[in-house]
Amino acid sequence: MSAAPLLAVEDLAVAFKGDGAPVQAVRGVSFALPRAGTLALVGESGGGKSVLALALLGLLPATATVSGRVLWEGTDLVALPERDRQRWRGCKLGLVLQDPLAALNPVLTVGDQVAEGLRYHRGLGRRAAREAAVSLLAEVRLPDAAARARDYPHRLSGGMRQRALLAAALACGPELLIADEPTASLDVTVQAEVLDLMAELVRARGMALLFVTHNLALVPRVAERAAVMFAGRLVEMGPARAVIEAPAHPFTRALLAALPERWPLHGRLPAADAPGPDPRRPPPGCPYVCRCPHARPACADESALGLALADDRRVACLPEVAGPLARGEVPA
Amino acid sequence: MLLYVVRRLGSAVLLLLALLTAVFFIARLAPGDPIDRFGAADLDAADRAAVRHNLGLDRPLAAQYWQWLRGVTRGDFGRSLSRHQPVSAMLAEAVPRTLLLTGIAYVLHFALAVASGVWLARNRGRRRERVATVAGLVLYSLPAFWLGQLLVLVFSRALGWLPASGVAAVGAAWLPWPQRVLDVARHLVLPLCVIGVAPVLGTARFVRNGVLEALGQDYVLAARARGLPERAVIWRHALRNGLLPVVTIAGLNLAFLLNGAVVTEVVFAWPGLGRLTVEAIFARDYPVIMGTTALAGALTLLGNLLADVLYGVADPRVRLASEADR
Numbered sequence: 001m002s003a004a005p006l007l008a009v010e011d012l013a014v015a016f017k018g019d020g021a022p023v024q025a026v027r028g029v030s031f032a033l034p035r036a037g038t039l040a041l042v043g044e045s046g047g048g049k050s051v052l053a054l055a056l057l058g059l060l061p062a063t064a065t066v067s068g069r070v071l072w073e074g075t076d077l078v079a080l081p082e083r084d085r086q087r088w089r090g091c092k093l094g095l096v097l098q099d100p101l102a103a104l105n106p107v108l109t110v111g112d113q114v115a116e117g118l119r120y121h122r123g124l125g126r127r128a129a130r131e132a133a134v135s136l137l138a139e140v141r142l143p144d145a146a147a148r149a150r151d152y153p154h155r156l157s158g159g160m161r162q163r164a165l166l167a168a169a170l171a172c173g174p175e176l177l178i179a180d181e182p183t184a185s186l187d188v189t190v191q192a193e194v195l196d197l198m199a200e201l202v203r204a205r206g207m208a209l210l211f212v213t214h215n216l217a218l219v220p221r222v223a224e225r226a227a228v229m230f231a232g233r234l235v236e237m238g239p240a241r242a243v244i245e246a247p248a249h250p251f252t253r254a255l256l257a258a259l260p261e262r263w264p265l266h267g268r269l270p271a272a273d274a275p276g277p278d279p280r281r282p283p284p285g286c287p288y289v290c291r292c293p294h295a296r297p298a299c300a301d302e303s304a305l306g307l308a309l310a311d312d313r314r315v316a317c318l319p320e321v322a323g324p325l326a327r328g329e330v331p332a
Numbered sequence: 333m334l335l336y337v338v339r340r341l342g343s344a345v346l347l348l349l350a351l352l353t354a355v356f357f358i359a360r361l362a363p364g365d366p367i368d369r370f371g372a373a374d375l376d377a378a379d380r381a382a383v384r385h386n387l388g389l390d391r392p393l394a395a396q397y398w399q400w401l402r403g404v405t406r407g408d409f410g411r412s413l414s415r416h417q418p419v420s421a422m423l424a425e426a427v428p429r430t431l432l433l434t435g436i437a438y439v440l441h442f443a444l445a446v447a448s449g450v451w452l453a454r455n456r457g458r459r460r461e462r463v464a465t466v467a468g469l470v471l472y473s474l475p476a477f478w479l480g481q482l483l484v485l486v487f488s489r490a491l492g493w494l495p496a497s498g499v500a501a502v503g504a505a506w507l508p509w510p511q512r513v514l515d516v517a518r519h520l521v522l523p524l525c526v527i528g529v530a531p532v533l534g535t536a537r538f539v540r541n542g543v544l545e546a547l548g549q550d551y552v553l554a555a556r557a558r559g560l561p562e563r564a565v566i567w568r569h570a571l572r573n574g575l576l577p578v579v580t581i582a583g584l585n586l587a588f589l590l591n592g593a594v595v596t597e598v599v600f601a602w603p604g605l606g607r608l609t610v611e612a613i614f615a616r617d618y619p620v621i622m623g624t625t626a627l628a629g630a631l632t633l634l635g636n637l638l639a640d641v642l643y644g645v646a647d648p649r650v651r652l653a654s655e656a657d658r
Contacts, residue, residue: 059556090559097557102550106649107572113551116568117558152648168558 005032012068021280025051027232038209040219043229049212058085090117094169098181100161104153111149117171136167159190176208231287238313248315248326250292294321344633355625366413366616410619419623430604434589437528444532449539468533480599497601523600542574583639587632
């Protein structure tokens with residue numbers, strides 16, 4: 001990582017108030033993202049990935065308590081008042097959501113939604129905003145952009161909608177794009193198209209990217225680095241290729257093993273055989289002990305966890321488990 | 333779309349005909365006789381029969397009905413039995429007065445409902461929302477005749493700020509027009525409070541729920557992520573979706589423009605369609621009853637149709653479906 005990262009997340013935690021003990025959705029997450037760096041955040045549903053993404057934007061509901069720091073070139077976003085955070089959103093941070101139909105307002109035209117960030121942040125007039133919307137839609141390669149800008153979302157296909165949302169997120173030229181499962185609702189060919197387009201735009205515009213997904217197979221396509229999250233904690237982080245080729249944390253291994261591509265037709269997919277830990281009362285130490293085939297008493301000891309496999313590769317696991325796993329051996 | 337409207341208009345005409353037929357016979361089934369109201373107690377049987385014959389009331393019901401219907405197709409609603417005026421002239425006089433009251437009430441009601449609905453949504457779960465809801469519910473539940481008389485007692489009798497009844501003060505016709513407008517406006521205040529303002533919560537709750545539902549949608553999250561200020565998120569993104577059910581209510585309530593103010597018109601002696609209807613019923617003035625019913629019925633059906641068309645304007649997805657209808 002470079003010396004002055006664009007974004008540095010330090011010991012971030014998110015808890016939701018509710019009946020009884022608060023739900024601890026994100027716990028002690030730290031990572032840094034250099035300017036133009038790309039990071040994939042991988043994990044299973046309910047693991048806290050989306051909550052983490054929304055925490056960066058400051059868009060969590062009022063029931064959420066956020067602690068820790070989110071440093072943007074040294075400015076702590078968590079401590080900023082809402083008025084300033086609002087300026088950050090759209091301008092410096094862009095968001096693409098999972099379901100492109102739900103994320104587009106059905107009663108406003110596509111062009112209106114693509115350009116509205118510009119109207120509020122840059123004070124563009126109606127006509128200038130319309131022109132900007134058309135050129136943004138052309139940039140995401142929507143055919144016949146001028147006509148599509150006048151269309152309502154229901155007239156567009158899933159892939160076109162996702163491109164339109166991408167255009168809206170890019171409108172004000174953000175320095176970091178957060179994509180929360182941006183292709184989960186698209187079919188596989190369209191998925192690949194949209195992902196490649198996104199990766200290309202990120203590169204061309206020199207943006208940083210935080211790519212949230214449950215699908216490890218997609219990661220090398222768009223991101224240099226991968227961070228694996230389980231039950232609100234980062235369990236493994238490193239170069240995307242290294243994490244996939246030599247997963248060191250048992251959870252990363254399980255996630256990889258569950259990719260349907262790796263299994264022959266009609267074979268049974270390995271399923272998680274136990275629920276995750278109770279988010280109201282997370283266990284001490286590693287949260288994955290409930291499912292881990294290599295669990296041992298030392299796993300409950302926070303200080304025993306944590307292993308640097310290489311300069312840029314970290315695993316929150318016992319050295320005697322993660323070390324052999326990373327070398328492709330079975331731990332004793 | 334056009335075909336759809338034509339088809340709907342066709343069924344509306346049939347419904348209207350059924351309604352008028354029913355009202356025609358129900359009005360005559362009711363006990364009482366129009367000539368009792370003419371101070372006819374001292375008439376002898378022969379004179380009574382003569383009057384009845386002159387008014388055509390001695391003819392078979394079916395024949396009377398047929399005659400009335402033929403007149404209507406020519407735009408003739410007959411003559412009032414009690415006032416010896418053409419019904420159409422009486423309607424033409426009463427309708428603008430009613431529209432003045434109900435039209436302003438209608439606009440005021442929905443403007444207030446949208447504003448307070450948004451306010452309720454933004455203050456959801458707070459103490460002030462609960463207080464406002466209870467207060468609004470009490471106002472909403474007060475019957476118009478009671479609230480109207482209470483307002484008259486307080487603001488006209490006790491405080492003397494506002495006139496208690498009528499459209500204009502005696503002799504107002506000779507005032508220069510700004511004072512005349514002010515005079516009518518002063519007469520409008522209390523009736524407007526009763527029919528426009530008091531029931532606001534009824535509609536505001538729909539606005540509130542619609543806005544709250546929209547605020548939970550992904551497109552609102554996306555709009556916030558673009559850095560839109562909260563007021564833009566609410567008024568531009570959430571309200572437009574939250575208003576869809578309210579558009580339906582507004583359309584269904586169009587009939588209110590003609591027949592929504594019956595009780596209020598009676599309480600405030602507002603000489604409009606509502607009061608005309610009530611007087612006609614008491615006088616068993618059949619042609620007038622039929623005339624006001626026809627007008628209100630036609631407007632109700634038209635309002636329903638307009639609600640569906642308006643819904644298409646507000647929601648482009650519905651527009652698409654009805655275009656495919658062509």
